[in-house]
Amino acid sequence: MSPIVELKDVRKSFGALEILKGVTFGVNKGEVAAIIGQSGSGKSTALRCMDRLETIQGGSMVICGHRLQDSNIDLKALRRDVGIVFQSYNLFPHLTVAENVMLAPRLVKGIARAEARTIAEAVIAKVGLREKMDFYPEQLSGGQQQRVAIARSLAMEPKLMLFDEVTSALDPQLTGEVLRVMEQLAADGMTMILVTHEMGFARKVADKVIYMKDGKVHEMGSSDILRSPSTPELADFISEAAEH
Amino acid sequence: MNMTFIISLLEGLWGTVVLSVLTFIFGGLAGFLIALARISPVAALSKGTAVYIEIMQGLPLLVLMGLCFYGPGIFGYDSLTPLQAATFALTLYSSAYLGEIWRGCLQSVARPQWEAAECLGLSRWQRMKTVILPQALRIATPPTVGFMVQIVKNTSVASLVVGYAELSYNAKIINNSTFQPFLYFGIAALMYFAICYPLSVQSRALERKLNVANR
Numbered sequence: 036m037s038p039i040v041e042l043k044d045v046r047k048s049f050g051a052l053e054i055l056k057g058v059t060f061g062v063n064k065g066e067v068a069a070i071i072g073q074s075g076s077g078k079s080t081a082l083r084c085m086d087r088l089e090t091i092q093g094g095s096m097v098i099c100g101h102r103l104q105d106s107n108i109d110l111k112a113l114r115r116d117v118g119i120v121f122q123s124y125n126l127f128p129h130l131t132v133a134e135n136v137m138l139a140p141r142l143v144k145g146i147a148r149a150e151a152r153t154i155a156e157a158v159i160a161k162v163g164l165r166e167k168m169d170f171y172p173e174q175l176s177g178g179q180q181q182r183v184a185i186a187r188s189l190a191m192e193p194k195l196m197l198f199d200e201v202t203s204a205l206d207p208q209l210t211g212e213v214l215r216v217m218e219q220l221a222a223d224g225m226t227m228i229l230v231t232h233e234m235g236f237a238r239k240v241a242d243k244v245i246y247m248k249d250g251k252v253h254e255m256g257s258s259d260i261l262r263s264p265s266t267p268e269l270a271d272f273i274s275e276a277a278e279h
Numbered sequence: 280m281n282m283t284f285i286i287s288l289l290e291g292l293w294g295t296v297v298l299s300v301l302t303f304i305f306g307g308l309a310g311f312l313i314a315l316a317r318i319s320p321v322a323a324l325s326k327g328t329a330v331y332i333e334i335m336q337g338l339p340l341l342v343l344m345g346l347c348f349y350g351p352g353i354f355g356y357d358s359l360t361p362l363q364a365a366t367f368a369l370t371l372y373s374s375a376y377l378g379e380i381w382r383g384c385l386q387s388v389a390r391p392q393w394e395a396a397e398c399l400g401l402s403r404w405q406r407m408k409t410v411i412l413p414q415a416l417r418i419a420t421p422p423t424v425g426f427m428v429q430i431v432k433n434t435s436v437a438s439l440v441v442g443y444a445e446l447s448y449n450a451k452i453i454n455n456s457t458f459q460p461f462l463y464f465g466i467a468a469l470m471y472f473a474i475c476y477p478l479s480v481q482s483r484a485l486e487r488k489l490n491v492a493n494r
Contacts, residue, residue: 086398114400125395129413138409139399191399 046093054080056250067227069237072247078230086119118188119197124180126172133168136187158186162216178209198229284453291449292470298434302369310377317382335375340436344368348441365437384419424482428475
């Protein structure tokens with residue numbers, strides 16, 4: 036299997052503060068990777084770098100064949116291949132669910148309105164919100180909004196999906212409905228990288244678990260490392276997470 | 280009270296409306312470009328317009344009006360009519376204020392909205408047009424209408440320098456021959472109020488309506 040995500044000694048600083056201190060890992064096509072770790076460990080920054088919302092300052096990062104350290108990178112092509120879902124949903128409040136989903140296919144891929152609507156119907160049905168097509172985001176619950184955000188990314192048929200703590204703003208009941216959608220995506224063979232605090236979900240769905248600490252990958256392996264961690268730091272982190 | 284004078288005041292009122300509308304069109308267009316330039320990633324554009332705004336906001340409108348009326352003549356270009364000079368000065372003045380108001384409105388649309396649109400692959404202009412501007416427009420409406428009231432009142436400054444026949448200028452001319460300042464300036468005041476008050480009411484109504492929508 037070929038890696039479609041490859042990070043080698045990636046470094047990133049904000050001013051004098053070094054957030055990523057040499058991060059190295061790879062994710063193969065069809066794999067689900069979960070990045071876990073304390074707040075401030077650099078996991079969200081690493082994810083944001085993968086969609087070039089942040090630029091890296093050292094090392095190399097290749098995402099779906101795009102070399103992110105290059106200054107002349109084709110950002111439009113990168114973002115066609117990569118979808119990202121944020122903690123705060125970030126739906127466009129002045130557009131309906133269908134319009135939110137149709138926007139990128141129409142503007143970026145130049146697909147006609149009717150055809151874009153068909154695509155939107157398919158992906159919105161996939162996240163179980165077919166009857167909410169013409170609602171505005173503020174009329175939906177947090178869980179529903181997040182599912183629309185996932186549908187909006189799916190409409191561009193990405194090769195890789197990034198999830199940045201997508202359930203952190205939701206209560207447990209709504210978390211479940213979002214996680215079920217993500218589980219279905221994983222079962223469909225989508226390559227996914229998720230930054231998450233949901234240990235149970237990581238254990239169940241992730242092919243690879245990456246534990247980050249102080250801007251580095253501290254321990255990495257199959258989801259078995261969540262049951263039998265080999266470093267005391269990961270063991271502490273898991274037991275702390277279990278208390279919540 | 281003489282009917283001729285009332286008609287003269289009404290003509291002045293028309294002059295005020297014309298100058299206000301012209302100012303709003305040109306000042307609005309220039310202000311929009313300035314707002315876009317202020318948030319541009321090109322440093323020369325954002326710094327340059329910041330300097331422009333500082334200069335315009337640091338000058339009294341009366342002085343600006345004088346410069347625009349007498350300035351071109353000094354450089355041997357004297358075909359500027361009073362209306363053109365007044366429109367030019369008010370455009371410079373209002374573009375700086377509107378540019379700054381609208382920059383604030385554009386920037387008050389949450390940064391994650393930019394990022395979400397960027398990650399979907401939309402170009403900078405597409406993001407602006409389909410995601411940011413529609414949201415900024417809602418925020419911008421109340422302060423913009425509020426500033427329109429300022430413009431209407433500030434057109435009176437043109438009477439002191441450029442001699443364009445707007446409401447204050449005509450009231451002054453009438454007073455010079457009738458010596459009834461309270462009567463004719465009083466009528467002028469009512470006419471200004473008749474334009475500005477509905478705008479203010481509109482502005483407050485919009486503010487309420489948009490606040491409900493935003494919650």
